[in-house]
Amino acid sequence: MRIATMATGGIGGFLAVRLAKAGHEVATIARGPHLRAIRDNGLTLDGPSGVEVVQPWIATDDPAEVGEVDAIIFGVKGDALEDAAKACQPMIGPNTVVVPFLNGVEAAARLLEILPEQNVANGMAQVSTTIASPGVIKQTGEFNVFIFAERDSRPSDRITALRKAINEAGSNAPETDDIERDVWSKFVLFSAVSGVTAAGRCTIQDIVNMPQLGELFRRVVTETAAIGRTMGVALGPDIEEKTWAIAKQLPPTMRASTAIDLEKGLPIEVEWISGAAARLAKKAGISAPANEALYAILLPHKDGNPQQSR
Numbered sequence: 001m002r003i004a005t006m007a008t009g010g011i012g013g014f015l016a017v018r019l020a021k022a023g024h025e026v027a028t029i030a031r032g033p034h035l036r037a038i039r040d041n042g043l044t045l046d047g048p049s050g051v052e053v054v055q056p057w058i059a060t061d062d063p064a065e066v067g068e069v070d071a072i073i074f075g076v077k078g079d080a081l082e083d084a085a086k087a088c089q090p091m092i093g094p095n096t097v098v099v100p101f102l103n104g105v106e107a108a109a110r111l112l113e114i115l116p117e118q119n120v121a122n123g124m125a126q127v128s129t130t131i132a133s134p135g136v137i138k139q140t141g142e143f144n145v146f147i148f149a150e151r152d153s154r155p156s157d158r159i160t161a162l163r164k165a166i167n168e169a170g171s172n173a174p175e176t177d178d179i180e181r182d183v184w185s186k187f188v189l190f191s192a193v194s195g196v197t198a199a200g201r202c203t204i205q206d207i208v209n210m211p212q213l214g215e216l217f218r219r220v221v222t223e224t225a226a227i228g229r230t231m232g233v234a235l236g237p238d239i240e241e242k243t244w245a246i247a248k249q250l251p252p253t254m255r256a257s258t259a260i261d262l263e264k265g266l267p268i269e270v271e272w273i274s275g276a277a278a279r280l281a282k283k284a285g286i287s288a289p290a291n292e293a294l295y296a297i298l299l300p301h302k303d304g305n306p307q308q309s310r
């Protein structure tokens, strides 16, 4: 397949290495020192199963150099979505599928404001990866699951082809019969992991061990699940308990990317996580005080602290 990563950070870079290794033509869209390092030294994935290096089919900051592709792995931080969507237009043909893996529940709808309806799918990722240094993607832990589908979850050849490519490349892309439920299920978990580990400057272990943090976590989970249900998402009746059980199984020292970015003084995706929960709750006419409080606490740090991140 011809696949582009827009862009080539934690999500795009991980899949770019796996898919290029498996023989696909992968175009990596990147910029600045990261692009220069990919061009000079290849793209490296440093993970628990070792170090892999690939030379992408094309590495560029100009999607026009790539032309039409079969699929675009769409992974940028929430605030970069609109610019990235506009920039990737030259790679989109009538049957190109654009799969967003952003955290939150609004990426597909936001893409639809910019890209043709026929091109936009929906997805979510469970993996822990980051750009460790220019040209190098670091994976923490073994888990790497990518769930995606057409927005209405109907089967399609292009989704089947991309799933097959990702599965054959050694990652995990299971089928789903309801992508909206899956995106929301991750949001139920992530709104709590993100909000509490970032605002509490704490780990999963602290949440599990400290009753006060555990209580806050469970309140966020309950609120976010209620928002989803009010919006008509078919979340299971036991998602609250299941989410707490999942939290207890997460690596004890884990924190959300939001917490890690906050600590590094980088911009954080608060608007698309705690902020989205607060905003969607208001729209649905229900109250979400825990999400609102976490949003307010994190909001001053939304744009990061450039002095700290230097």
Ligand SMILES: NC(=O)C1=CN([C@@H]2O[C@H](COP(=O)(O)OP(=O)(O)OC[C@H]3O[C@@H](n4cnc5c(N)ncnc54)[C@H](OP(=O)(O)O)[C@@H]3O)[C@@H](O)[C@H]2O)C=CC1
Pocket (backbone or CB within 6 Å): 006, 007, 008, 009, 010, 011, 012, 029, 030, 031, 032, 034, 061, 075, 076, 077, 078, 080, 083, 084, 087, 101, 102, 103, 125, 126, 127, 128, 129, 130, 131, 257, 269
């Ligand atoms: N990484 C992970 O483990 C997971 C991430 N997610 C979600 O996936 C999304 C993507 O995360 P992740 O991949 O980690 O993010 P990263 O910050 O690692 O990567 C995003 C990359 O996109 C680049 N970029 C943004 N806009 C453009 C553009 N217009 N042209 C070229 N490059 C661009 C950024 O470059 P620059 O630095 O120059 O801006 C950066 O290199 C987020 O919503 C995240 O929450 C979800 C699950 C797991």
Ligand SMILES: CC(C)(CO)C(=O)C(=O)O
Pocket (backbone or CB within 6 Å): 103, 125, 126, 127, 128, 190, 193, 255, 256, 257, 258
């Ligand atoms: C919690 C995790 C690592 C799960 O994929 C995540 O999505 C993030 O921190 O951004």
